[in-house]
Structures are given as C-alpha cells and as structure tokens.
Amino acid sequence: MNLLLTVILDGLIQASWLFVVALGLTLVFGVLKILNIAHGGFYALGAYLAATAVTLAAAHAVPPAVGFALMLVSGAAIAAAIGLMMERGLIKLFYGRDEVVLLLVTYAVFLILEDVTKLIWGVNPIYANQPYELFGNAEFAGLFYVGYDLMLIPLSAAIGFAVWFGLNRTTTGKIVTAVIHNAEMSASMGVKINRVYALAFAFGVMLAALAGGLTAPKISVQPGLSSEIIILSFAIVVIGGLGSVEGAAVGAILVGVARAASVHLLPQAELFMIYLIMAAVLMFRPEGLFRRETARRI
Amino acid sequence: MNRFKRFTQTFGMLAAGTGAMLAWAGPASAQDTFKVGIVTFLSGPAAESFGVPAGKAAEFVIGELNKGAGPAPYNKVGFGGLKIEPVIIDENGGATKQVQELRNLYQRDNVDAVIGYIGSGDCLAVAPIAEELKKPLFLFDCGTPRIFEEAKYNYVFRTSAHATQDNVGLIRYMKLKNIKMDTFSAINQDYAWGQDSRADFVAAASQLYPNAKLGSDLLPKFGAGQYGTEISALVAAGSDVVYSSLWGGDLQAFILQSVPRGLAKRSQLVLSAADHVLPPLGDKMPDGVIIGARGAYGLMSPKTPLNEWFFTGYEKAYGVYPVQAAYRVTQSILGVKNAVEKAMAKNGGKKPTTDELVAAMTGSEWQSPGGLIQMKNGDGHQAIQPIAFSRTKYNAEKKRVDLVDIVNFEAECVNPPPGVKAIDWIKGGMKNDKCK
Numbered sequence: 257m258n259l260l261l262t263v264i265l266d267g268l269i270q271a272s273w274l275f276v277v278a279l280g281l282t283l284v285f286g287v288l289k290i291l292n293i294a295h296g297g298f299y300a301l302g303a304y305l306a307a308t309a310v311t312l313a314a315a316h317a318v319p320p321a322v323g324f325a326l327m328l329v330s331g332a333a334i335a336a337a338i339g340l341m342m343e344r345g346l347i348k349l350f351y352g353r354d355e356v357v358l359l360l361v362t363y364a365v366f367l368i369l370e371d372v373t374k375l376i377w378g379v380n381p382i383y384a385n386q387p388y389e390l391f392g393n394a395e396f397a398g399l400f401y402v403g404y405d406l407m408l409i410p411l412s413a414a415i416g417f418a419v420w421f422g423l424n425r426t427t428t429g430k431i432v433t434a435v436i437h438n439a440e441m442s443a444s445m446g447v448k449i450n451r452v453y454a455l456a457f458a459f460g461v462m463l464a465a466l467a468g469g470l471t472a473p474k475i476s477v478q479p480g481l482s483s484e485i486i487i488l489s490f491a492i493v494v495i496g497g498l499g500s501v502e503g504a505a506v507g508a509i510l511v512g513v514a515r516a517a518s519v520h521l522l523p524q525a526e527l528f529m530i531y532l533i534m535a536a537v538l539m540f541r542p543e544g545l546f547r548r549e550t551a552r553r554i
Numbered sequence: 555m556n557r558f559k560r561f562t563q564t565f566g567m568l569a570a571g572t573g574a575m576l577a578w579a580g581p582a583s584a585q586d587t588f589k590v591g592i593v594t595f596l597s598g599p600a601a602e603s604f605g606v607p608a609g610k611a612a613e614f615v616i617g618e619l620n621k622g623a624g625p626a627p628y629n630k631v632g633f634g635g636l637k638i639e640p641v642i643i644d645e646n647g648g649a650t651k652q653v654q655e656l657r658n659l660y661q662r663d664n665v666d667a668v669i670g671y672i673g674s675g676d677c678l679a680v681a682p683i684a685e686e687l688k689k690p691l692f693l694f695d696c697g698t699p700r701i702f703e704e705a706k707y708n709y710v711f712r713t714s715a716h717a718t719q720d721n722v723g724l725i726r727y728m729k730l731k732n733i734k735m736d737t738f739s740a741i742n743q744d745y746a747w748g749q750d751s752r753a754d755f756v757a758a759a760s761q762l763y764p765n766a767k768l769g770s771d772l773l774p775k776f777g778a779g780q781y782g783t784e785i786s787a788l789v790a791a792g793s794d795v796v797y798s799s800l801w802g803g804d805l806q807a808f809i810l811q812s813v814p815r816g817l818a819k820r821s822q823l824v825l826s827a828a829d830h831v832l833p834p835l836g837d838k839m840p841d842g843v844i845i846g847a848r849g850a851y852g853l854m855s856p857k858t859p860l861n862e863w864f865f866t867g868y869e870k871a872y873g874v875y876p877v878q879a880a881y882r883v884t885q886s887i888l889g890v891k892n893a894v895e896k897a898m899a900k901n902g903g904k905k906p907t908t909d910e911l912v913a914a915m916t917g918s919e920w921q922s923p924g925g926l927i928q929m930k931n932g933d934g935h936q937a938i939q940p941i942a943f944s945r946t947k948y949n950a951e952k953k954r955v956d957l958v959d960i961v962n963f964e965a966e967c968v969n970p971p972p973g974v975k976a977i978d979w980i981k982g983g984m985k986n987d988k989c990k
Contacts, residue, residue: 262790266783380602381803383834385810393814399789400816405782474811475779476803478599484777519783520790523772527744 261397271512272412278492278504280463286499287456296486297369302465305331306472310384324387335465343457381476388473497544588636591659593670598646603802604879611880633894649679674698674746694886699976702932713886718976719968720826721754727943738795739770751799757980796821830877832955851881853957854942864923885922892920938965
C-alpha cells in the first residue's frame with residue numbers, strides 16, 4: 257500500500273511540472289496549428305531567468321517568498337514578451353505555408369535560443385535552490401518529501417484549471433475556441449485572428465517558461481535542458497491528443513506515474529516506458545486520447 | 555616599359571630580401587619548441603567539474619615549466635630546454651568530431667604530442683587514430699578500463715589509473731572503517747562510466763561483503779537532473795549503503811534533492827568520484843559521506859614540496875583549490891616531461907623523435923603532486939597510482955567542506971596486476987600483499 261502511494265505521489269510530482277510545459281505546447285498547437293519546437297528553448301529560458309532572479313534576490317537580501325514570486329513572474333513575463341515578438345516578427349510570415357516549414361522555423365528558433373542562453377549564462381551549471389527550502393518538508397507514506405515538490409501538484413492543477421476555465425467559461429476563451437475550430441469563419445464574423453494568434457502563442461510559451469521557473473530550484477540549470485523537455489512534452493501531447501487541455505493533464509499523469517512505477521519496480525524499463533505508453537495509446541487512438549472532434553468542411 | 559621593369563625588379567629583390575631576413579630571424583624553429591595539443595571540455599556538462607579545471611591546470615603548469623619555476627626534478631625549462639607550446643581545444647561535440655580534431659592537431663597544427671580526453675567514449679574513439687598516424691597520445695583522465703584491456707597500442711598511453719581503483723578502493727576503505735553493509739543500493743548514469751563503475755563496485759562488494767544484498771539498482775540517463783522518484787526508491791529501500799558514481803551537475807542535483815529527504819540520514823552515502831562537487835556545494839553537502847577523488851588529490855593530496863607547489867600555485871592563480879581533473883592533467887604533463895628528458899639524456903640532448911619518446915614513456919615512472927605514477931599495466935602504457943578516500947565534514951570557520959578520516963592505498967592494492975583484466979582480478983578475490 258505504501259509503495260502504491262509512493263508511486264502515485266512521485267508520479268504526480270513529476271506530472272505536475274510536465275503538465276504545465278505540455279499545456280503550453282498543446283495550446284499553441286490548438287490555436288495556431290504549429291508544433292512549436294522552440295517551446296523547449298522557452299522552458300530553458302524560464303529556468304535560467306528564474307535562477308538569475310533567485311540569485312539576485314538572495315544577493316539583495318529580499319525575503320525568500322518575495323524572491324520566489326519574482327522568480328516566477330520575471331521569467332514568465334520576459335518569455336511572453338519574446339514570444340509575442342517572435343510570433344509577430346517571424347511566425348506570422350509563414351502562416352498558410354506547409355506545416356513542415358513552420359516546424360523548421362521553430363526548430364531554428366530553438367537552436368538560436370539554445371545558443372543565446374549559452375551566450376548569456378555560459379556553460380556551467382547554475383544553482384538557485386533557495387526557494388526549494390521555502391515550503392519545509394512533510395512525511396508521507398513513510399517517506400520525507402520536500403514541501404516544494406508537493407506544492408507543485410496543487411499549483412499546476414490550479415494553472416490547468418485556470419486555462420480550462422478561461423477557454424470554456426469566458427468570452428475571450430469562447431473566441432479562441434471558435435478560432436481553434438474554424439479560423440476562416442471566425443475571421444468573417446469579425447474576430448481579429450492575428451490578435452488571437454499572437455496572444456495564444458505568447459501565453460503558450462509563457463507557460464513553458466513558468467514550468468522552467470518552477471523546476472529551476474530543484475535542478476542544476478545547465479545547457480541541454482531544452483532538448484530534454486521537448487521530447488517529453490511532445491510525448492505527452494501526442495498521448496493526450498494535440499490541442500486538448502484534458503489530454504495534456506491525463507498524458508502528464510500517465511507518463512509521470514508510469515515512470516515512477518518503473519523506477520520503483522522495474523528500473524531497467526524506465527527509459528523505454530514513455531515510448532511504450534505512446535505506442536500503446538497510438539495503436540488504439542491514433543489521434544491521441546482526447547483529440548477534439550472536428551466538423552467536416554463542405 | 556623599362557621603368558616598369560626596373561620597378562618590378564627592385565620590388566622583387568626587396569621582397570625576396572625581406573622574406574629571407576624574416577626566415578632567418580623568424581619564429582623559433584620546431585627544434586626549439588615542443589608543441590602539445592591539450593584536449594579538454596571547455597563547454598558542455600563536463601566542463602565545470604573537469605574540463606575547465608584541467609585546462610586551467612595545464613595553463614598554470616606549462617607556464618611555470620616554461621619559466622623553469624617547477625620544483626626539482628622538474629626545474630629544467632619546458633621539456634628538457636624546449637619551450638612548451640600548448641594548443642588547447644574543446645572536447646565537446648562527440649567522438650566523431652574529436653577524431654577529426656585529433657587529425658587536425660597532428661596533421662594541420664603539427665603538434666609533437668597530444669595530452670587529452672576526459673570522456674571514455676572519446677578515448678575509445680581517438681586511440682586507434684593516433685595509432686594509425688603513429689603519433690604520441692597521452693590520455694589523461696578517462697575512466698573506462700577497456701582502452702588497454704581490449705586493444706594493444708604502441709603510441710597511446712594513459713597516465714592515470716582507470717575506474718577500477720575508485721571502486722575497489724571504496725570497498726577496501728569501507729571494510730577498513732567497519733562500515734555495515736548487509737544491504738546496498740546503487741544509482742549510476744546509464745552510459746560507459748556509470749555502468750563500468752557499478753559493475754566494479756558490485757563485483758568488489760561481493761568479495762569483501764559476500765552477504766551484502768543489492769536493493770534498489772538505478773541507472774537514470776546521463777544528465778537526468780531530476781531524481782525525485784529515484785530518491786523515493788532509495789529511501790524506501792532503506793539500504794545500509796547507497797553507492798553512486800554520479801558526477802558534476804548530476805551529482806550536485808542528486809545531493810541537493812536527496813538531503814532534505816533524509817537519504818543521507820537513512821543510508822551511508824558512498825560516492826566514488828565526488829571531490830569536485832565539494833567547493834560548489836559547500837554546506838549543502840552532508841557530513842560523513844564517504845568520497846573518493848579518483849586519486850590522492852585535492853584535500854587528500856600528500857604533503858610534498860611538489861604538491862605544495864601545485865596546490866598553492868593553482869589556488870593563488872584561480873582562487874579555488876585544485877581537484878581531480880587538474881591533478882590528472884598535471885601528472886600527464888609531468889609524465890611527458892619526464893619521458894622527453896629521459897629520451898634526450900639518451901640521444902645526446904636532441905629533441906626526441908616519436909619513437910624515442912614512446913620508448914622512454916613505456917614502463918616509466920615519475921613523481922606527481924598526487925604521488926608516484928607507474929606505467930605498469932597495459933604493456934607499460936597504462937598507469938597505476940595511489941588513491942585516497944575520506945569522509946566529509948563541514949568546516950564552518952573556513953566555510954568549506956573538509957575531509958577527515960583519510961586513508962591512502964598503495965597503487966597495487968587497488969589496481970589489477972599487469973596482464974590481468976580488472977573484472978577478472980576483482981572476481982578472483984583482488985589478491986594483493988601490499989594492502990594494509
């Protein structure tokens with residue numbers, strides 16, 4: 257019983273930050289219909305910015321809680337601004353072109369971001385673990401857990417709920433949903449498509465940076481973060497269904513819990529586990545678990 | 555027309571004359587210098603822990619030797635009077651790139667020798683290339699025992715001991731200190747270094763702790779960075795000992811994530827290569843962790859004039875004390891110096907040919923800051939060396955992690971004898987009469 261609880265909790269902790277990354281990725285795909293490889297770059301950027309914010313806050317004797325808030329806000333805000341510029345200045349030039357072209361464009365941005373982070377922060381690992389001690393420790397199922405890790409679960413659930421609520425229960429969300437379903441029809445009804453695209457893209461990459469900021473205190477922030485995360489988040493959105501918030505949540509939980517279960521029970525299979533789930537889901541649901549129904553165009 | 559002809563003739567003569575003057579008074583000829591390629595990680599995950607300290611140490615030591623400022627017996631300028639001319643390149647980018655870079659060093663830069671390589675994969679890839687080109691290559695750091703166990707080389711040497719000593723030494727240390735190990739767990743990276751280290755440790759444990767049971771046995775991928783689930787598994791296993799060969803950023807992340815969760819309190823942590831993370835971790839490193847440094851290095855180095863010169867000189871130059879990779883590149887440079895001077899003593903003081911250098915290096919031995927290095931294994935091409943282990947203890951006054959309970963092991967005690975494969979020696983009981 258203890259083992260089961262441990263596996264579930266470990267899985268949820270991992271799923272929590274993966275979900276925030278995947279949520280951004282799936283949202284951008286849903287609205288703009290592009291697979292944004294640069295998403296991993298924004299995650300790394302968020303982690304680096306968070307690490308810098310934490311280091312600066314510690315140097316200026318800012319209270320840790322304020323430092324933590326600064327860490328999240330600064331990374332997300334800067335990433336959103338860069339995302340906005342990227343969409344307006346680059347991505348929009350390629351709308352209507354083949355999907356592969358956009359894939360290459362975002363891949364190019366991914367490579368540029370990778371080098372920019374190296375240029376600014378160098379190649380050595382950076383540590384920003386002060387916030388990691390903010391939430392104390394808690395005992396659960398006979399094991400000690402770091403409060404920070406446990407805090408990530410409700411926080412990411414709240415972020416997920418906010419996005420779901422925004423999309424399904426607000427006017428702006430309804431407009432975005434309309435664009436997701438049929439951009440041309442929405443445009444003819446007077447929706448400013450370009451604005452929706454720009455905001456959705458900025459919001460999506462902001463989520464990536466936010467997830468990067470949230471994980472920064474737990475890890476050594478170093479080059480290579482971006483490629484690592486993009487593979488994982490792609491796997492999650494493919495399992496969940498591209499463009500689906502619920503899919504991203506279920507995909508993240510599946511990946512997190514399966515990985516935790518394999519580490520505890522069958523460590524040799526850990527690397528293979530994600531791809532096993534992906535293959536199993538795609539065999540029965542080629543569109544992913546929660547792919548939206550789309551109306552047939554006449 | 556005539557004027558043009560006269561002008562071109564004059565200009566041509568002037569140009570030729572200037573060229574001849576320059577050639578006559580030009581740069582030092584290849585006979586006055588010894589050009590050496592130094593390959594180390596200047597970027598990538600291994601840069602901070604190993605590559606950059608090694609690069610700095612190489613610059614410091616070569617600078618000192620060129621000034622003739624080394625302690626005896628290393629007080630001759632450069633290599634036997636030849637100025638050392640280093641060409642430092644980045645090891646990052648994978649084995650294929652390194653093969654090309656090595657060819658460039660020998661064929662384009664015309665280096666006399668190459669000292670390099672930290673990654674085991676890189677070492678395995680470049681050794682055959684040096685052999686093919688018949689050029690001297692001195693591997694200074696990589697850990698895999700396979701280099702000279704699976705091939706024979708004439709032009710390739712490794713001037714430091716391989717990973718077997720780290721794990722055999724660790725087990726010997728634990729036995730000596732009566733560490734209880736009825737059960738143990740392991741976490742190592744899923745690539746050559748992690749797998750080889752784990753295999754050696756498990757094999758050595760089965761010799762000295764025959765009843766010890768392996769609990770959680772984890773192999774996360776290189777650069778994983780997040781070990782939450784792994785730490786749960788290790789804490790839940792509750793083994794007496796948790797062994798790891800993690801290093802660099804991965805090891806730091808593992809320590810930072812596992813300490814608040816009480817892993818170090820529940821199990822005795824033993825780390826085969828951890829001295830390099832002590833300066834960055836500081837008080838985040840728990841007390842009482844058993845660590846190795848891949849030699850008698852850093853805070854475990856011997857009190858000799860040679861080590862004093864290196865340790866304090868490096869610390870003065872870079873504001874931090876030297877750790878394993880810095881020591882390892884230094885012992886390699888001093889080994890080459892020793893071989894060059896040995897060869898020159900034989901050939902009447904001329905710059906040695908490749909074959910003379912190789913002959914002088916084979917089976918040689920020399921003093922280094924970390925102790926005596928002996929090219930005893932791999933037909934005189936693979937070094938063995940003494941090694942030290944200790945426990946961590948934070949020193950609040952100095953604001954650094956000190957090392958206590960230091961035990962030194964003779965080279966033969968932790969390395970296989972000549973001609974025997976490491977794993978066979980371990981499984982055969984690690985017989986040696988030089989052990990305490």
